[in-house]
Amino acid sequence: MIIAERKPIDEILGFLSQHQKVLVLGCGGCVTVCLAGGEKETGILSSELAMARSKEGRPLEVAQKTIERQCDFEYLEGIRHMVKDVDAILSLACGIGIQTCAEAFPDKFVWPGVNTKFLGVNLNVGEWAERCQACGQCVLDKTGGICPVARCSKSIFNGPCGGSQNGKCEVDPDTDCAWALIHDRLARLGQVESLREILPVKDWSYSRDGGPRKLVREDLELESGK
Amino acid sequence: MKAGSNLEKMMESGNFAVTGEIGPPKSCNGEIVRHHAKMLKGWCESFNLTDNQTAIVRLSSIGAGQLLLEEGLEPNIQIVCRDRNRIAIQSDVLGASALGMKNILCLSGDHQKFGNHPTSKNVYDVDSIQLIKILDGMRNGYFANGEEMKDEPPKIYIGCAANPFADPFEFRVTRLEKKADAGADFCQTQCILDMERFEKWMELVRARGLHKRIKILGGITPMKSVKAARYMKKFVAGMMVSDDLIERLDKAEDVKAEGVQIAIEQIEHLKKMEGIAGVHIMAIAWEEIVPEICKRAGLAPRPQV
Numbered sequence: 414m415i416i417a418e419r420k421p422i423d424e425i426l427g428f429l430s431q432h433q434k435v436l437v438l439g440c441g442g443c444v445t446v447c448l449a450g451g452e453k454e455t456g457i458l459s460s461e462l463a464m465a466r467s468k469e470g471r472p473l474e475v476a477q478k479t480i481e482r483q484c485d486f487e488y489l490e491g492i493r494h495m496v497k498d499v500d501a502i503l504s505l506a507c508g509i510g511i512q513t514c515a516e517a518f519p520d521k522f523v524w525p526g527v528n529t530k531f532l533g534v535n536l537n538v539g540e541w542a543e544r545c546q547a548c549g550q551c552v553l554d555k556t557g558g559i560c561p562v563a564r565c566s567k568s569i570f571n572g573p574c575g576g577s578q579n580g581k582c583e584v585d586p587d588t589d590c591a592w593a594l595i596h597d598r599l600a601r602l603g604q605v606e607s608l609r610e611i612l613p614v615k616d617w618s619y620s621r622d623g624g625p626r627k628l629v630r631e632d633l634e635l636e637s638g639k
Numbered sequence: 640m641k642a643g644s645n646l647e648k649m650m651e652s653g654n655f656a657v658t659g660e661i662g663p664p665k666s667c668n669g670e671i672v673r674h675h676a677k678m679l680k681g682w683c684e685s686f687n688l689t690d691n692q693t694a695i696v697r698l699s700s701i702g703a704g705q706l707l708l709e710e711g712l713e714p715n716i717q718i719v720c721r722d723r724n725r726i727a728i729q730s731d732v733l734g735a736s737a738l739g740m741k742n743i744l745c746l747s748g749d750h751q752k753f754g755n756h757p758t759s760k761n762v763y764d765v766d767s768i769q770l771i772k773i774l775d776g777m778r779n780g781y782f783a784n785g786e787e788m789k790d791e792p793p794k795i796y797i798g799c800a801a802n803p804f805a806d807p808f809e810f811r812v813t814r815l816e817k818k819a820d821a822g823a824d825f826c827q828t829q830c831i832l833d834m835e836r837f838e839k840w841m842e843l844v845r846a847r848g849l850h851k852r853i854k855i856l857g858g859i860t861p862m863k864s865v866k867a868a869r870y871m872k873k874f875v876a877g878m879m880v881s882d883d884l885i886e887r888l889d890k891a892e893d894v895k896a897e898g899v900q901i902a903i904e905q906i907e908h909l910k911k912m913e914g915i916a917g918v919h920i921m922a923i924a925w926e927e928i929v930p931e932i933c934k935r936a937g938l939a940p941r942p943q944v
Contacts, residue, residue: 479811526687548773566719566750569766573745573810575802575829576876583876584750596807613784614725614769 414444415507416535416541417450417527419458425467425503432500437526438492438514439479440506447541449527450637452479458505474499475638489517492579496521500598501517507524532563549619555612557598561574562615564591570612640822641778642796644741645713646685648824648944649917650854655910656917658715658827658856659683659929660708663698670715672703674748675926676710682933683920688825689723691884694754701735708739715798716740717759719748724764725773725783732777736793744798744827753823753886756900758832768814768821771799797822801855802829803840813841819853826853827919830860831905832871833879841914850914857909859920861928862898899932906936 429435430609437459445451459563468472480488483506501522504511508529515523531543542594546563547581552570553560562568572592576583580593599605617623640647649656659679664671679686686707688700704714716735718728749768751759760919765773772890773783797819803811815826822864829833831837831883837857843862862868865888872880884901892896902920922928933939 420672432695519649566752567766569720569748569762569763571745571766571768571814573805573807573814574767576806577748577805578877581876584752590806591896593807605810607811608819611768611772611821614716614765614773617764 414446414532415509416447416530416533416543417444419449419454419505419527420525422465423579425458425524425526426462429462429466429501429503431484432473432522434474434499434501435462436492436495436499436502437475437477438483438502438504438506439477440483440504440510441481442484442489442505442506444508444510444527445479447535450507455479455576456507458503458521462503465617477596484513486513486517489514493518547613547639548617549623550616552612552615555607557600557602558603559595561591561595564589564594570615573606588616642741645944646715646825647796649684649942652944653789654944655915655938655943656854656856656943657683657933658687658917658919660684660687660921660923660928661698661703661920662689662692662923663703665695665697667698669698669702669706671801672698672706672709674809676707676712677876678742678927679929680842682930682939684858684917684941685715687715687744688745690717691754692717692720692749693876694749694756695723696755701731702723704735704740704753704934705738712744714740715742715744717744717746717822718770719746720763720765720767720770721748721751721761724762728765728770729777729921732774732795736795741794742796742798743774743824744800745774745781746800749907750930752819760872763781763858768817769800769816771797771821771823786810796824798825798827799823800829801826802877803831803837804829804833804879808840809843811840812847812849815844815853816847816849817848823853825856825916827856828858829877830858830921831909832860832862832868832884834905834908835881836879840910840913844915846909850916854916856917857905857912857915859902859905859909859918859932860930861902861922862888862894864894864898881906899928899935902932903936906932906938910937 439453439455440449455477459475463475482488496518502527503524504514505526511525532545533541533543543563548562573590577590581592582588661675690700702717707714745767774797778795780788780843801815820938824838869884871878
């Protein structure tokens with residue numbers, strides 16, 4: 414899932430300083446699950462914003478709504494009537510939702526209410542960790558299901574580097590060394606010998622380095638009769 | 640001969656080799672490099688020039704390498720994977736080779752978090768083992784993309800590092816093997832401050848016959864203070880310092896003299912160890928002590944090969 418964290422209130426107030434009417438728009442997808450921009454957070458932030466602005470003596474009219482998914486034009490169509498009445502939208506969706514929103518409503522200011530952090534997993538209450546960098550060409554088959562691109566601080570393919578000690582990464586003692594995890598897991602599966610093979614240089618053109626990516630599936634296009 | 644460097648000649652002829660290290664300054668003041676070069680000339684076969692070590696911006700390793708060549712010393716250019724992609728690295732290799740630099744050492748590099756630009760983006764297009772492979776390909780006339788060079792390939796003696804003190808312990812030997820497979824000719828180890836652990840690692844290295852495939856230089860760092868030794872034990876990732884060593888320094892009246900004495904004893908010990916081709920002396924911020932260590936450890940004068 415996509416993990417996000419709400420931006421500090423002062424930064425958000427700064428974005429909205431020129432507006433009188435704003436729609437705080439939550440998302441029912443990932444940001445709901447990671448407690449950054451779901452219905453509950455949308456409600457709390459709306460009250461905070463209204464209170465802060467009335468304190469300043471420049472009241473802000475705040476409407477709020479949380480839709481199923483902001484990364485889907487279909488759901489955004491459903492709030493077109495609400496958008497008409499406001500100066501701006503404060504989106505609490507991830508970076509994808511924020512951009513979809515801006516694309517759907519080209520004449521409105523759309524401000525980001527969260528920082529999109531990473532693709533990750535919920536480990537404990539209030540604790541999330543990165544798991545995937547969407548590099549476009551999965552190597553998990555060679556690394557025991559543990560991703561060196563996302564989880565090694567240096568994204569190396571033939572680790573662990575010399576900074577691995579007691580299973581921890583040199584960059585941060587709270588971070589597991591991905592290559593220690595890979596090694597231990599493959600050892601457990603009786604596959605540690607496979608690590609003697611040199612993994613070749615990665616083709617980063619499948620990743621962001623190749624430019625913005627787009628996926629087209631002709632089978633689906635044909636099916637839909639497009 | 641792959642590159643014909645002093646270092647290669649020394650090791651390939653079976654002589655016990657000595658390499659040193661010079662950390663370029665945080666300025667364009669080449670006189671600082673020249674000063675160290677003059678001080679260390681003749682004591683080692685070649686000198687590592689660190690590549691922005693600990694991720695702090697410094698005079699480049701190739702720039703410093705040129706200064707060494709001008710002073711009549713042989714450079715060993717370090718290249719880390721942190722800051723440059725395969726395009727920039729190959730370009731640097733060609734440039735260094737054109738200037739007459741023959742030894743190149745391949746490293747992952749310290750993460751930028753430890754340096755003075757922690758907000759920078761890191762590169763790691765390739766890792767250190769892939770880098771060795773790229774250099775091996777280059778000296779055989781091929782770029783990393785498989786394209787054949789139209790002109791004479793660069794002559795490179797390829798080095799790498801090994802850390803017997805990091806984890807997982809046994810895999811450290813496999814990793815050295817991977818580096819040998821990739822084409823590395825020699826390996827400098829992390830500084831040895833726990834000889835017992837190093838011996839265990841060498842046993843595994845010999846059991847796999849790796850010492851016959853790659854020249855191993857044991858890392859020597861003379862300790863200047865007990866505090867430094869304790870700090871390294873506690874805070875430097877992938878570092879081991881034995882309690883015996885700390886105790887010796889702690890009990891010594893003259894800690895620096897004891898540090899030098901320990902380094903000399905370590906060198907004497909390594910000279911007798913099967914599979915050790917030489918020593919790599921890293922006298923961090925204590926370069927002026929290198930001649931004394933070499934003299935007293937019986938490493939001077941250097942044989943001519």
